[in-house]
Amino acid sequence: MPLVDLPLEKLHHYQGLSPRPGDFDAFWDRSLAEMKALDPKVDLVPAAFQAPFADCHDLYFTGVGGSRIHAKLLRPKASAGLQPAVVQFHGYTGSCGDWQGKLALVAAGFTVAALDCRGQGGRSEDRGGVSGTTHNGHIIRGLDGAPEGLLFRQIFLDTAQLAGIVMGLPGVDATRVAAMGGSQGGALAIACAALEPRIRRLATVFPFLSDYRRVWEMDQAKDAYAELKTYFRNFDPLHEREDEIFMKLGYIDIQNLAPRIKAETVMSVGLMDSVCPPSTQFAAYNKITAPKSLRIYPDFGHEGLPGNDDAIFQFVTRPY
Template sequence: MPLVDMPLSELYRYEGRNPRPADFDEYWDRAIAEMRAADANVELVPSEFQVPFAECFDLYFTGVRGARIHAKYIRPKNAAEPHPAVVQFHGYTGNAGDWTDKLNYAALGFSVFAMDCRGQGGYSEDTGGVKGTTMNGHIVRGLNDHPDNLLFRHIFLDTAQLAGIAMSMPEVDPERVGAMGGSQGGGLTIACAALEPRIKRLAPVYPFLSDYKRVWEMDLAKDAYAELKTFFRHFDPQHKREDEIFTRLGYIDIQHLAERIQGEVLMGVGLADTVCPPSTQFAAFNKIRSNKSAEIYPDFGHEHLPGFGEKAMQFLLKL
């Protein structure tokens, strides 16, 4: 097997390289308080797309800093109430995707909530001073500002707020809500379950947004992580602020949030992944204290992992 990172035995022991800010817990407790104080003003708008066995809605809510966040919501028509739900998160710069790729869970009796990340490829607002999208550059957005203004702070909070909204729906059993997603969606799944610990089961795939310093040291600040190198080249070309910058990135490093997770975890990992290196994924996985397991794909990278979607579905069906 080609080795792009550590041997598997070492991966299961790896604890991460990126610094954890000293006030990390206070930072996120303060952020959660801001989220809970926001008036969500939830709005459901029937979609033009409909199917016989479920109702499809565009769901809007107001997140922190006044951003109007969009999600697709599919509610099964004949499922027992209250019934389980799953919240879904997409890859970096993408969007919630088509209605059709969510119907499988709705057909199984789940309510499905799929969020557009603010400022990326969907309809959620980025209130950073202009209308419209910034598309990417979100890891470094706010890095030269107060840590409370990091954009991924707000996106992480959006995931938890959406999960809380899902749990508040009268048709949803708040004790049977899961989360899932791949790449950025995998990182957001971990962040969501950390900030909304009532999430009972989560199925992240090769999670992004973890152990930034390890990515840098492996010379893999490219592809999804390219903005790290761009930021240094433009704003700290001699790396005089390197320790400060990586410590600040630690606020939005999912490995440091992972210990807050209380739900059961099933994670998919490709050991040939050069986009989100396996060690960065295990930095988060190894900090999870709840029941967890990893499905390992030795010859696969940042791509479709055959059979994992079926394993994740069987796992979430236990809700």
């Protein structure tokens, strides 16, 4: 078959090119301590959308930096005992989507929380010195300052904060919570499971935000990764700071978070993916030490994967 990346046998052993900062774990431990010290000021507002078997709310909480973060929250109207839960994450620049698409999991007895990433296409704020949305440019947002200012640091923390809020809801079984998403959402599901170790199951589909230097060296800094080229062209055209830049990006590289994951994991990969190259996805997968499995689609890229949504539904809803 044609190749857009390494042969499959090499992908299974690939460990990534991007560096891991020496203080990586300490950085994230400090960041989590900052998050946990916040008063999230959780607010639940009944949604205009309702369903016969689901209670639907707009959930708001205060994240790091003071931004008010929004998520859709859906809960079964009737449930015997504690409920399992799922936290969901969306693709880059998008939003958490319509209510209707989350009802199958609610019908299966799950509480569902779907995050709007700050400053993208949903209702979450980005209070990084501006009013309103920023939409994209988030990989390089904060790259010229201390790593604590990286916008994806804040978004990664939002995922863990939302999971913790859901785990603390009355009626939710904190020992039966899953994280799921595709593309940016797949990366955020990985970040969530890494930063909230109580996540039990993780379903990630062609995850973004991994192995930035590999993306650069493959000349794939386009589409979702176009910001890397934008940054170098505008702010470091001679690449005098290249090593520094890739080291700083290492703080928000999911392959570096992957060893922290304790959840049982399923990752879906299309070997023809030119948006998030397969090697960058394998760089993260190969570092996960928890029980894991791959769904490999040899002829598919960054697109709908036949049967994958059904397989993920069965994985997430399988009895714990």
